[in-house]
Amino acid sequence: MIPEDTVVDPMYFVVLATILFSIGAVAVLLRRNAIVALLGVELMLNASNLLFVAFARSHRDVSGQALAFFVMVVAAAEVVVGLALIITLFRSRQTISLDEPMDLRG
Amino acid sequence: MGEQELFWVMSPVIVLASLTLLFARKAVYVLAGMIVVMIGLAVFYVTLEAPFLGMIQVIVYTGAIMMLILFVLMLVGVDQKESLRETIRGQRWIALAAATGLVVLIVTTVYRIELPIRDIGGMNDGGNPQVIANALFGEWVLVMEILGLVLISAAVSAIVLTHLPRSGDRRSQAERAEERVRARLNPVNKPMPGVYARRNALDVPAIDPEGKPVPASISRVLKARKQDKDGSEWRAIGKDEAAE
Structure with a gap:
């Protein structure tokens, strides 16, 4: 087993995961490229996964790891559908910019 | 020695790599940064005593999801220009302020609780x-x-969204041959390079029944590079005529 004094405080992981989550959120808000926005969502999901795993160790409960696994599965499904939507958008408008399909405005 | 040092080495790498999401102009660079983030998180999972999730992170995220996104990026958007014009005024500063506020809010809130600092104990037995x-x-x-x-x-x-219905009916080979005859084009297929010639290399034109080379049998690329042969030296009867 690992000696007690070398274990990293889970609070550090909270800070790290929060920073990663905010970077992902800002990317979703600011970037115009649809694929980059999708990657921002991926980063947010991964930040939450890191917290799940860190808390699973801190609380000695393997359910956290199971939940992280579920998040990964949902992320895979989300990427598949998101990429299909991006390809459909590209076919009809020859662009993957999120700003150019402005004719959705009323 | 070990975990603490690993954390302080890996977390700046991960944060710097994730900053490509905001500052890299090309989407391919963003993707490369995200792959670094994924592998760094896999390292964290293994040190957090979740080796199964670490492997899954490498195999599924880095190996499958990121590569899938890379395929689509190469398919549609690798040379797309991203306009930097702001459609909502001040959007950049509002987003940055909101992100900073989010970090401060979450960290100060979570800091109030007491998290036990310990390893996973006997859970992984x-x-x-x-x-x-x-x-x-x-x-x-x-x-x-x-x-x-x-x-x-x-x-x-995904299959339904990306499926393209066939435009028009499928034409059979017999119908296409009939169309060629009606349009007075060459009714048969073009010969492959080297047919009836002395050699069947790709740059040797085929020979027609009269013994003349068929230029259409050679790839356009070879012609553009001037790597084709005119066929005179490979013609079946060429050498005999030259001997006479």
Whole structure:
């Protein structure tokens, strides 16, 4: 087993995961490229996964790891559908910019 | 020695790599940064005593999802220019302020609770994959079933979304041959390079029944590079005529 004094405080992981989550959120808000926005969502999901795993160790409960696994599965499904939507958008408008399909405005 | 140092080495790498999301102009660079982030998180999972999730992170995220996104990026958007014009005024500063506020809010809130600093104890006895399998197919089995449903509907929806119906009826080979005859084009297929010639290399034109080279049998690329032969030296009767 690992000696007690070398274990990293889970609070550090909270800070790290929060920073990663905010970077992902800002990317979703600011970037115009649809694929980059999708990657921002991926980063947010991964930040939450890191917290799940860190808390699973801190609380000695393997359910956290199971939940992280579920998040990964949902992320895979989300990427598949998101990429299909991006390809459909590209076919009809020859662009993957999120700003150019402005004719959705009323 | 070990975990603390690993954390302080890996976390700046991860944060710097994730900053490519905001500052890299080309989407391919963003993707490369995200791959670094994924592998760094896999390292963290292994040190957090979740080796199964670490492997899954490398195999599924880095190996499958990121590569899938890379395929689509190469397909549609690798030379797309991203306009930097702001459509909402001050959007950049509002977003940055909101992100900073989010970090401050979450960190100050979570800092109030006391988290036990300890390793995973005996939870991984018998091997981490077995322990997770017991959790997945015991306590969480209903979620597993629903996620199977989610995966299937995602796969079907991706196929349906990207499916293109055939434009017009499929023409059979007989119909196409008939069209060629009606249009007084060459009714047969073009010969491959080297047919009836002395050699069948790609740059040797085929020979027609009269013994003349067929220029159409050679790839356009070879012609553009001037790597084709005119066929005179490879013609079956060429050498004999030259001897006479």
